[in-house]
Amino acid sequence: MLFDTPIYFLFLIFVVSLYWRMGWRKQNLFLLVASYFFYGWWDWRFLFLIITSTVVDFYVAKWISASTNPVHRKALLTFSLVLNFTFLGFFKYFDFFLDSFSNFLDVVGVHNIPHSLLRIILPPGISFYTFQEVAYIVDVYFGKLEAADSLLDYALFIGLFPHLIAGPIQRPSHLLPQVQKPRHFDAATFLDGCMLILSGLFRKCVIADNCALLANAYFENRSSADLVGTLIGVYAFAWQIYGDFSGYSDIARGSAQLMGFHFMVNFRQPYLATSLQDFWRRWHISLSTWLRDYLYIPLGGNRLGERRTYANLMATMLLGGLWHGANFTFVIWGGIHGGWLSLERFFQSTQQRIFRLNSRQLPPSADLNAPAKPWAISVWLQRAFIFHIVCFSWIFFRARSLGDAFSILRNLGKFVWIPEYGTAGLFLGCLILLMLLLDLRLETKNEEYFGASMPEYPRVAVGLTLVLLTVLFAAGQANAFIYFQF
Amino acid sequence: MPLSTSSSNAAAARPGGPGGPGGLTRGTWLLFALTALLLTGVELVSNYGFNHISAIQRRTVRDIGEARRLRSAPPGQPATALFAGNSLMLHGIDVERLQSGVSAEMRPTFLPVESTYYHDFYYGLENLLRHGMRPQYVILCLGPTFMVSTQIRGEYSAHYLFDAQGIVEYVRETHTHPTEASSLLFAHFSAFYGGRKEMRSYLLTRLIPGFFEMIKRLTYRHGIVPNDAELSRDFEVRLRALRDLCARYGARFIYVIMPSRQAGEDATLEAGIRTGVPVLLPVRNFSLPKDYYIDEFHLNEKGAAVFSDALAGCLSRLVRSGHASPTACDGRNAAAVGGTDTSRIP
Numbered sequence: 020m021l022f023d024t025p026i027y028f029l030f031l032i033f034v035v036s037l038y039w040r041m042g043w044r045k046q047n048l049f050l051l052v053a054s055y056f057f058y059g060w061w062d063w064r065f066l067f068l069i070i071t072s073t074v075v076d077f078y079v080a081k082w083i084s085a086s087t088n089p090v091h092r093k094a095l096l097t098f099s100l101v102l103n104f105t106f107l108g109f110f111k112y113f114d115f116f117l118d119s120f121s122n123f124l125d126v127v128g129v130h131n132i133p134h135s136l137l138r139i140i141l142p143p144g145i146s147f148y149t150f151q152e153v154a155y156i157v158d159v160y161f162g163k164l165e166a167a168d169s170l171l172d173y174a175l176f177i178g179l180f181p182h183l184i185a186g187p188i189q190r191p192s193h194l195l196p197q198v199q200k201p202r203h204f205d206a207a208t209f210l211d212g213c214m215l216i217l218s219g220l221f222r223k224c225v226i227a228d229n230c231a232l233l234a235n236a237y238f239e240n241r242s243s244a245d246l247v248g249t250l251i252g253v254y255a256f257a258w259q260i261y262g263d264f265s266g267y268s269d270i271a272r273g274s275a276q277l278m279g280f281h282f283m284v285n286f287r288q289p290y291l292a293t294s295l296q297d298f299w300r301r302w303h304i305s306l307s308t309w310l311r312d313y314l315y316i317p318l319g320g321n322r323l324g325e326r327r328t329y330a331n332l333m334a335t336m337l338l339g340g341l342w343h344g345a346n347f348t349f350v351i352w353g354g355i356h357g358g359w360l361s362l363e364r365f366f367q368s369t370q371q372r373i374f375r376l377n378s379r380q381l382p383p384s385a386d387l388n389a390p391a392k393p394w395a396i397s398v399w400l401q402r403a404f405i406f407h408i409v410c411f412s413w414i415f416f417r418a419r420s421l422g423d424a425f426s427i428l429r430n431l432g433k434f435v436w437i438p439e440y441g442t443a444g445l446f447l448g449c450l451i452l453l454m455l456l457l458d459l460r461l462e463t464k465n466e467e468y469f470g471a472s473m474p475e476y477p478r479v480a481v482g483l484t485l486v487l488l489t490v491l492f493a494a495g496q497a498n499a500f501i502y503f504q505f
Numbered sequence: 506m507p508l509s510t511s512s513s514n515a516a517a518a519r520p521g522g523p524g525g526p527g528g529l530t531r532g533t534w535l536l537f538a539l540t541a542l543l544l545t546g547v548e549l550v551s552n553y554g555f556n557h558i559s560a561i562q563r564r565t566v567r568d569i570g571e572a573r574r575l576r577s578a579p580p581g582q583p584a585t586a587l588f589a590g591n592s593l594m595l596h597g598i599d600v601e602r603l604q605s606g607v608s609a610e611m612r613p614t615f616l617p618v619e620s621t622y623y624h625d626f627y628y629g630l631e632n633l634l635r636h637g638m639r640p641q642y643v644i645l646c647l648g649p650t651f652m653v654s655t656q657i658r659g660e661y662s663a664h665y666l667f668d669a670q671g672i673v674e675y676v677r678e679t680h681t682h683p684t685e686a687s688s689l690l691f692a693h694f695s696a697f698y699g700g701r702k703e704m705r706s707y708l709l710t711r712l713i714p715g716f717f718e719m720i721k722r723l724t725y726r727h728g729i730v731p732n733d734a735e736l737s738r739d740f741e742v743r744l745r746a747l748r749d750l751c752a753r754y755g756a757r758f759i760y761v762i763m764p765s766r767q768a769g770e771d772a773t774l775e776a777g778i779r780t781g782v783p784v785l786l787p788v789r790n791f792s793l794p795k796d797y798y799i800d801e802f803h804l805n806e807k808g809a810a811v812f813s814d815a816l817a818g819c820l821s822r823l824v825r826s827g828h829a830s831p832t833a834c835d836g837r838n839a840a841a842v843g844g845t846d847t848s849r850i851p
Binding site for chain 2: 020021024025026060204206207209210213232233236237240248437438439441442443445446449475476478479482483486487490491492493494
């Protein structure tokens with residue numbers, strides 16, 4: 020069930036209208052059944068996988084919690100991590116390794132390997148729920164969290180349908196207590212939930228799907244292999260993926276709020292970032308904080324000297340890239356981010372050393388994460404620069420292969436002008452301007468959706484405007500959410 | 506980050522849920538009511554207004570209506586024939602020329618629907634036939650690649666061409682995912698959902714001059730043409746299905762290969778021989794020079810005139826011969842078999 024299809028809204032209305040008529044325990048049971056129905060809608064066979072890993076992790080966490088023997092606890096933790104990452108690795112990376120091995124054999128002269136006999140279909144959402152399960156087990160192991168008493172509660176925490184397919188990746192400490200306590204209906208939260216859904220639909224159906232027309236035309240058909248065509252294609256993809264994923268996250272958060280759950284914010288105007296560090300505090304926050312807390316910090320973070328910090332940053336981003344899929348393009352994408360983050364950190368620490376040597380205070384503008392004057396030209400230049408670094412990395416993210424990515428880069432050297440580029444630029448410019456204005460409002464007013472700080476009736480007017488714009492300008496094509504494939 | 510939910514607190518929490526006492530705020534009810542009103546308005550506009558505003562939409566709805574009213578001609582009168590096809594037919598057939606060319610044998614009615622493929626027509630024709638259309642001939646004019654494609658025009662076809670039973674059959678045949686299947690069913694009952702893509706294109710074409718040309722140019726995709734063996738197999742299955750469908754309602758089925766500058770005609774002709782379906786190739790692909798085309802594969806007026814004359818000749822011969830030869834018109838051997846000898850075209 021895609022979030023932007025009528026069937027999802029029929030499902031959501033049905034679930035929400037019955038949900039609030041039940042008591043807390045029945046609510047949880049009902050939501051779990053609804054969530055498994057939602058998940059099984061894709062392919063019922065994958066239910067066995069999610070149920071198995073849920074049950075195993077639930078009991079492993081209980082045993083870890085009950086045990087006082089450190090060796091025993093560590094063995095259980097290892098068992099759970101190995102199991103979770105084996106599931107993930109098998110379904111996500113098996114084909115990749117098989118293909119790479121087959122290509123290698125082909126190179127060394129062993130041909131006609133029947134490598135396509137076993138084609139593994141990726142179960143939807145496996146990358147997301149695996150990370151949630153790992154976070155839970157690790158938190159229980161380190162005593163940051165009590166193991167859940169009820170299998171029903173834990174299964175609902177893992178399987179709650181709004182976040183099941185593409186996040187936001189929920190922290191156990193944030194969502195599990197919400198599942199374990201009765202939720203109270205709150206009229207203001209309910210209206211916010213509706214507004215988030217409308218905002219998400221607008222981002223997905225109007226911005227992302229319209230940008231997708233141009234992005235897909237470039238990346239799939241390579242209809243315009245030159246500088247202007249490439250720029251239009253890459254910019255279109257940059258705003259497509261942002262509109263698509265932030266729209267998805269808004270609909271997920273809005274849907275959860277209709278049932279009294281609060282999900283963490285996943286996007287905060289990422290293209291207004293003035294540094295790549297800042298970008299990663301605004302982009303896919305649920306993944307970036309997960310990587311920080313469960314990978315970067317356990318690796319040593321910035322506590323083991325500068326060189327080790329750079330290595331940790333690089334390792335984290337490379338693995339973050341691989342998380343997206345088994346393709347060298349994602350590794351390069353992660354490498355670009357890891358490399359630039361290391362570079363930023365290097366300049367930051369060098370700058371701090373120089374100022375310390377001169378016994379002077381750092382000027383506010385030296386802090387990469389807190390622009391002193393958000394409207395200053397220098398800040399906009401920084402934003403534009405970081406946006407282009409990110410766009411450069413998107414080329415690798417979107418390209419079908421490394422060769423494809425390099426051929427896109429080569430296109431930047433050819434200049435051709437056709438009149439259609441003017442129209443495409445105008446069309447894309449309108450979409451980008453709309454998103455940029457929205458983001459500037461959210462940034463300056465510190466809102467989660469456009470109009471969140473307005474009184475109720477003006478907010479309803481905003482909601483209706485979003486409905487009207489979505490109705491009139493939704494691209495109307497079945498573009499699955501990009502992050503569903505991860 | 507504060508948002509308006511920060512106003513939510515324990516005091517604001519109420520029992521009973523949205524439907525309970527003191528449930529939703531007035532603003533939420535207002536949002537729901539106005540959204541419902543807006544969607545109803547859009548549905549009404551889509552149902553009645555859009556068919557009047559858009560010339561293409563007006564033409565399509567009119568043509569579907571005319572096709573639905575088609576009945577067998579009384580004895581002694583020229584037979585009724587439905588010519589169905591996509592934009593290749595729309596641009597490639599000069600209606601008046603063809604009508605005058607076949608006037609002794611046929612009374613043609615045209616149903617061109619742009620961006621359509623085999624399944625659009627199979628289930629579209631099934632719907633029309635099920636609901637009373639009774640032509641004596643059904644003549645499908647498509648390029649070979651459109652004939653073997655697995656695509657359909659999506660929600661538009663679900664609303665304007667298919668009936669609910671056809672959607673279910675299509676879903677079953679193509680193993681369409683339940684999400685897409687549900688969207689098709691929804692589109693069947695909602696004119697807005699079925700035609701929203703067209704409405705958006707209509708609006709954007711008016712707001713951004715050159716939008717249509719830009720999309721056409723940038724999103725042009727070179728179709729991947731399967732090899733002859735694959736084509737032949739698919740053609741056979743599909744030609745047989747269309748032949749049987751038409752036969753069930755007393756109509757003869759004829760397939761016309763439109764000149765589209767794409768391969769596949771040999772495989773189609775062979776499949777025609779094997780299935781006994783008349784497959785006409787009035788003009789061989791690639792035989793007309795480029796100045797007979799508007800773009801990569803749509804004929805221009807000059808091309809349409811040549812093609813229509815050739816098609817009229819083929820159809821007349823086929824009807825007069827009593828459908829003796831399934832390849833009554835094989836443009837591969839134009840002079841010998843009777844198709845247009847394009848070598849003589851200036």
